Amino acid sequence: MKQIIIAKLKLHTESAQFAALRKTQLAYRDALNYVSRYSFEHGKMSNQRALQRDCYDEIRLKFGLPAQMACNVPRQVGATYKGLWTKTKQNAALRSAGLTKKRYKGLDQAPTYVSPTLTYNYHRDYSLKSNNQVSILTLDGRVIVSYTGYDKHVALIQHGAEIGAAKLWYDKPHKQFYLLISLELERADPTPESHSHVVGVDVGQRYLAVTATPNNEAAFYCGKAVRAKADHYARLRKRLQKKGTRSATRRSVILSGRERRLKQDANHLISRRIIDQHPHSIIGLEDLTHIRERTKRRKGQKASKKQRKANRHASKWAFAELHGYIAYKATMAGSMAVKVDAHYSSQACPMCGYTDPSNRPNKGLLFVCQSCHYTLHADLVGARNVTMRTLLTRQDWMSTGTLLVSPDVSCDEAKALRQQRYSELRWSTDTSPRRRGVG
Incomplete structure (x- = not known):
């Protein structure tokens, strides 16, 4: 039996490395939004192969993304539209059955990607080095960055775990990059005797x-106690929504987090x-x-x-x-x-x-x-x-x-x-x- 977990590694970047990673993230997000608009304008396409065929060259030329990233963008957009189509069909079935009157509006406009999180493929876009270092691909070439993480996760990375794709996540309030690596672990198959x-x-x-x-x-x-605290946040957000200013909206986002x-x-x-x-x-x-x-x-x-x-x-x-x-x-x-x-x-x-x-x-x-x-x-x-x-x-x-x-x-x-x-x-x-x- 296999178990997948996510290891969160904190990247210790220098100023030039930080700028290169941030530049790559923003270019990846711009490419996602470009493909999303293209899909919306061409019948809200969810076919990943068709999106890659139509948009791959433009992604490489306009945004300068490497080959593997340029392939990941249409896949991510296609998966997003596939999920939206599924929700739309479910909503249509519920409306025809009279179980709801609300119409799902997820496909009324092209989805916009706000988070700059991007996907890396192991051994293509990133690789792990000795001495707790990782080599990451950017628009300006590869950078080698040292990392720290949870001791058990680091031990699994270094000894035996099957490493998969990773996501580069940026913590904007703290201006800190993290690499989220998927690890596949092999576990013994359960039996009625072992689980009595x-x-x-x-x-x-x-x-x-x-x-x-x-x-x-x-x-x-x-x-x-937890529910009382959540109710307190809900009351604060209600007052901020009534106020409606930009600062109130920013504060509401913070409270939601x-x-x-x-x-x-x-x-x-x-x-x-x-x-x-x-x-x-x-x-x-x-x-x-x-x-x-x-x-x-x-x-x-x-x-x-x-x-x-x-x-x-x-x-x-x-x-x-x-x-x-x-x-x-x-x-x-x-x-x-x-x-x-x-x-x-x-x-x-x-x-x-x-x-x-x-x-x-x-x-x-x-x-x-x-x-x-x-x-x-x-x-x-x-x-x-x-x-x-x-x-x-x-x-x-x-x-x-x-x-x-x-x-x-x-x-x-x-x-x-x-x-x-x-x-x-x-x-x-x-x-x-x-x-x-x-x-």
Whole structure:
């Protein structure tokens, strides 16, 4: 099994090297915008080969980019337009089904590239030297720059990791260049014997994550302080947007970066603690794909002030980012993450299997089964249901020899069969979990 990670190397440049790298970055960005405009004017092309055929010579002559960079530009623009076309088609399908009235406007004008980040190919545009040095291609030729980085990443670069493409990133506030190198690591293939422990993770708003194990162990990761800070940034940005001046816009961009880093830090911390507490485990995560379309909530003028605030919380927290962090860190630590069906995980009783929205009175933190009167913290009930579904995935793995890392709900029939199996699951009779409050 292969795992890809990103090593971040800090480049220590001299003044001439700094100027050469910056000049190359800006020329690469100008070439991206040129090809983007060309694609838009010629039917919003997404075919990378056609863009390279039509624009390659102009990129070399007008912007002076080397051959490999001139090939990377049409590929990047083509990938951008392909993603925009995918979103446009998805939006058209949703509009025809009556699920939304908003029209996707991503292809109304040519995409503009603002970031000067450029792509380097290993052994063509850059190569690693001894004594922690890297040779990087610029418009003025190659420059040899010394670097520093995380000790474990540097050790992987020097011993055994398969090195791939890299991105040259510029930190404008600090005027610092970084080289982001992709490393491909070889990991032992997991087996049911090596991953005998199971843990389920339920994500939410009041508690960003709740974990549960079959041994009735539980951990709560509170998000109250982090969410309050994010709400503070949202209020500041709202006032700045009303002001509308250029300085207010610059300040708003700065606050957006702070909020993004705040959430990234919280997700990194939670994922690291989950992985450290459950080594060599199968970690079950809810499959939240299309969760916004599945959940019915009031929006716009029909929603109350409290509902609009809840909608903003649900739409702005990066649950997919948290799942991604857990997945890659689990692989690095000898564990693995699998997706399980999230349908009705917060409404199903883990003791009797009765599923109904009324099991969550007023959609609060208390779960009260209307059939067997089982009462527990609602988020912990969700985590237990995820744990049982993960156990079912491991049992299928042991019996068939094939591990499904995501549930098969491609059709209504498959979904109904899985729901029938889930309704037969029962939790242990011990209803007193050993709880660990975190955060």
